[in-house]
Amino acid sequence: MSSKPSSAKKSKSPSDEVVEEAVPADSAKPKKDTKAKVLSLIEEKKPRTRSAAKEGSVLPPLGARKPAAPEPAPAAPAAPAKPTVDEQKAAALNLFEDDKPKVRRRPAVENAAQSALPPISLLKEEPAPPKPIVPIVHAPPPEAPAPEFELSETGEKIIHLKPPVLVKDLAEKMGIKTFRIISDLIPFKIFGNADKAIDIEVAEKICEKHGFKLERDKREKGGGVHKVEEVIVEPVAQVVEEVEEDKLELRAPIITFMGHVDHGKTSLLDALRKTQVTAGEAGGITQHIGAYCIFHNGKPITFIDTPGHAAFSAMRARGANVTDIVVLVIAADDGIMPQTKEALSHAKAAGVQLMVALNKCDLPTANVMRVKSQLQDIGLAPVDWGGEIEVMEVSAKTGLGLDNLLETMSLQAEVLELKADPKASPRATVIESSMVAGKGPVATVIIGQGTLKVGQPFICGPLWGKVKAIINDRGESIKSVLPGMPCEVIGFSDMPHVGDEVVVMNSERDVKKLSEERLEEIRQKKLSVPRRSTLEHLFASIEDSNKKALKIVLKCDVQGSVEAVSKCLTDIQSDKCNLDILHKEVGAINESDVLLASASDAIIIGFNVKVENKALTVAKRETVQIKLYSIIYELIDQVKEAMAGLLDPITREKVLGHARVKQVFKVHKGFVGGSVVTDGIMNRKQRARVLRDGQAVYDGGFETLRRFQDEVNEVRNGLECGIKLSGFSDYEENDVIECYELEKIAQTL
Numbered sequence: 100m101s102s103k104p105s106s107a108k109k110s111k112s113p114s115d116e117v118v119e120e121a122v123p124a125d126s127a128k129p130k131k132d133t134k135a136k137v138l139s140l141i142e143e144k145k146p147r148t149r150s151a152a153k154e155g156s157v158l159p160p161l162g163a164r165k166p167a168a169p170e171p172a173p174a175a176p177a178a179p180a181k182p183t184v185d186e187q188k189a190a191a192l193n194l195f196e197d198d199k200p201k202v203r204r205r206p207a208v209e210n211a212a213q214s215a216l217p218p219i220s221l222l223k224e225e226p227a228p229p230k231p232i233v234p235i236v237h238a239p240p241p242e243a244p245a246p247e248f249e250l251s252e253t254g255e256k257i258i259h260l261k262p263p264v265l266v267k268d269l270a271e272k273m274g275i276k277t278f279r280i281i282s283d284l285i286p287f288k289i290f291g292n293a294d295k296a297i298d299i300e301v302a303e304k305i306c307e308k309h310g311f312k313l314e315r316d317k318r319e320k321g322g323g324v325h326k327v328e329e330v331i332v333e334p335v336a337q338v339v340e341e342v343e344e345d346k347l348e349l350r351a352p353i354i355t356f357m358g359h360v361d362h363g364k365t366s367l368l369d370a371l372r373k374t375q376v377t378a379g380e381a382g383g384i385t386q387h388i389g390a391y392c393i394f395h396n397g398k399p400i401t402f403i404d405t406p407g408h409a410a411f412s413a414m415r416a417r418g419a420n421v422t423d424i425v426v427l428v429i430a431a432d433d434g435i436m437p438q439t440k441e442a443l444s445h446a447k448a449a450g451v452q453l454m455v456a457l458n459k460c461d462l463p464t465a466n467v468m469r470v471k472s473q474l475q476d477i478g479l480a481p482v483d484w485g486g487e488i489e490v491m492e493v494s495a496k497t498g499l500g501l502d503n504l505l506e507t508m509s510l511q512a513e514v515l516e517l518k519a520d521p522k523a524s525p526r527a528t529v530i531e532s533s534m535v536a537g538k539g540p541v542a543t544v545i546i547g548q549g550t551l552k553v554g555q556p557f558i559c560g561p562l563w564g565k566v567k568a569i570i571n572d573r574g575e576s577i578k579s580v581l582p583g584m585p586c587e588v589i590g591f592s593d594m595p596h597v598g599d600e601v602v603v604m605n606s607e608r609d610v611k612k613l614s615e616e617r618l619e620e621i622r623q624k625k626l627s628v629p630r631r632s633t634l635e636h637l638f639a640s641i642e643d644s645n646k647k648a649l650k651i652v653l654k655c656d657v658q659g660s661v662e663a664v665s666k667c668l669t670d671i672q673s674d675k676c677n678l679d680i681l682h683k684e685v686g687a688i689n690e691s692d693v694l695l696a697s698a699s700d701a702i703i704i705g706f707n708v709k710v711e712n713k714a715l716t717v718a719k720r721e722t723v724q725i726k727l728y729s730i731i732y733e734l735i736d737q738v739k740e741a742m743a744g745l746l747d748p749i750t751r752e753k754v755l756g757h758a759r760v761k762q763v764f765k766v767h768k769g770f771v772g773g774s775v776v777t778d779g780i781m782n783r784k785q786r787a788r789v790l791r792d793g794q795a796v797y798d799g800g801f802e803t804l805r806r807f808q809d810e811v812n813e814v815r816n817g818l819e820c821g822i823k824l825s826g827f828s829d830y831e832e833n834d835v836i837e838c839y840e841l842e843k844i845a846q847t848l
């Protein structure tokens with residue numbers, strides 16, 4: 100191994116001949132000549148270096164260049180071993196040459212040789228005074244990959260990429276180093292690393308800068324790519340597997356309890372599960388969707404409890420959509436109510452089997468016949484009345500008819516022959532989601548097909564995830580869950596949207612990629628929303644900006660509550676005051692919520708959530724109001740009050756009385772109307788106007804109000820007084836002085 104170049108060897112080396120020629124023996128030599136020489140050198144040097152590298156003689160492979168043992172710095176006579184400035188420049192330029200994309204992939208040995216060239220810093224114009232060279236071995240710089248492009252008919256270098264465009268992918272395609280792209284991004288005020296996703300428009304500009312044209316591709320179902328005009332992501336639903344009948348097995352039926360508020364849905368489920376869910380509910384009403392599993396005759400049945408309050412319509416709709424059977428719970432003493440009808444509509448829309456449970460039959464006020472006849476009227480004729488709807492009389496309180504209810508539900512489920520393939524690729528529907536401290540995003544899901552197992556990667560709407568833990572309805576951690584069963588899943592990249600489907604895929608890489616694509620698609624859609632600006636819009640916005648607005652930051656315990664509460668809030672109708680929900684999210688109230696509220700003059704509303712300690716401190720400092728609620732109608736009522744409170748009170752006139760001027764007196768400072776009060780009172784602290792022939796000739800405050808010589812505050816009906824209004828002296832006989840007060844009345848929405 101020839102690690103240390105000797106002068107003897109040097110003179111024989113072809114490259115060193117060049118070096119000798121390039122040494123600036125005469126420092127006065129014009130720079131121009133040097134530059135020209137450098138350029139010619141580059142041309143000369145390239146082929147030589149390559150062939151030499153191949154032979155391993157002049158520039159040996161990287162490993163060979165490292166001295167076997169540290170050698171002492173060569174003494175002054177060894178100085179000629181240092182490359183000359185021109186050589187350094189040439190070498191550095193050569194290094195840049197390497198960055199330039201080449202169609203052909205370079206052999207590894209060639210790359211190794213080039214990567215060992217002097218660093219870019221040597222490009223400086225003025226060389227440092229010659230010093231003995233201490234050989235430093237640098238780690239090889241990361242290799243720039245060979246570019247991948249195709250030449251268009253017009254000679255353009257076209258590269259194909261599909262959004263999201265990552266810096267590293269772009270660099271790879273153009274065959275340049277990642278750091279070059281990162282520095283190219285700085286003028287766009289984009290700072291990031293190799294994994295940074297950049298806008299397609301920015302990527303196009305960067306490609307243009309490097310002499311490439313970027314064409315967007317999309318992935319085909321099979322994984323290949325083809326060109327598209329717009330970014331369209333294939334929905335995962337399109338990769339549904341064929342259902343093979345022989346692989347299907349009976350699964351747990353999913354039964355949803357729906358009905359009007361307080362008709363006893365939770366109590367019924369409670370009685371069936373023999374637990375006490377109602378005891379823990381705020382205000383005794385269900386505000387979440389709950390999913391439970393019970394075993395009847397050794398077979399599992401999944402129950403979904405939905406809220407009955409009007410606010411939770413979306414939750415009821417969701418409950419109906421994942422279910423096989425809907426049990427419409429009607430209190431026998433109350434009969435069919437608005438949310439009973441709404442629940443019925445959801446069940447009909449979802450096209451599911453319907454049954455009716457007439458609850459509270461233990462009550463003396465229960466009137467089964469009346470409810471049955473109401474059912475008949477809305478087209479749900481009971482079986483015992485010759486119709487098709489199973490109507491069961493039950494009582495959650497006494498347990499009356501519960502066995503019959505359970506039996507009928509399992510029979511109905513059997514008739515439906517509900518089957519799923521437990522070995523199919525797992526899919527589940529998110530029916531609720533929340534952010535749980537220490538666990539992150541948690542979703543309640545119902546498995547539709549396949550067996551969901553811990554460790555499986557999945558996509559869910561635009562989010563990806565990997566099943567970290569599965570918790571059953573009894574709070575136990577389990578390893579897998581079968582079709583039809585409910586469970587909680589931990590492992591989402593963010594809070595999933597309720598109603599989205601969890602679809603298990605083969606690899607974590609695939610789910611992440613698909614998630615990136617979907618998020619990019621959402622972003623693009625947001626960007627492409629047309630912004631129309633018409634005169635009408637302008638007027639509307641001016642009108643709107645004059646309106647009062649209550650700004651709210653809303654935090655709730657679960658996604659469904661966010662939906663329900665924000666729907667209720669936006670439903671508050673007022674043409675005097677707007678309600679802006681600036682931000683709505685699941686989770687405890689944190690510092691950033693407070694800062695947002697402070698910056699935008701908003702209040703924070705928390706529903707079933709806590710306030711983080713730091714947020715409390717900041718809220719005090721910033722005087723941000725935080726209101727916490729656990730019952731939805733209290734929240735809505737108070738928000739309405741707060742909105743009304745923002746409105747300026749209306750000022751209304753209330754006439755207190757009239758006086759007639761009988762005689763005008765001259766006093767020290769002007770004139771006084773000697774009057775008699777004809778009705779009501781004259782009050783010195785209020786306002787008065789002078790009416791002449793029914794027309795107001797003056798309006799203002801009292802200066803003096805006198806009874807004889809005394810200044811008084813009030814003069815009653817029938818009494819005489821002297822009235823002097825401030826700034827008015829022009830009284831005439833028979834003028835009427837009307838005393839009135841300005842009342843402030845709070846506005847309503």
Ligand SMILES: Nc1nc2c(ncn2[C@@H]2O[C@H](COP(=O)(O)OP(=O)(O)OP(=O)(O)O)[C@@H](O)[C@H]2O)c(=O)[nH]1
Pocket residue numbers: 358359360361362363364365366367377383384385386405406407408458459460461462493494495496497
């Ligand atoms: N007497 C009697 N009371 C009942 C029966 N079932 C429920 N209740 C009472 O009715 C009230 C409402 O019961 P819930 O189970 O909370 O009603 P819900 O339909 O789930 O109400 P939301 O969750 O608000 O939709 C509670 O006070 C129960 O104790 C019953 O069979 N008989």
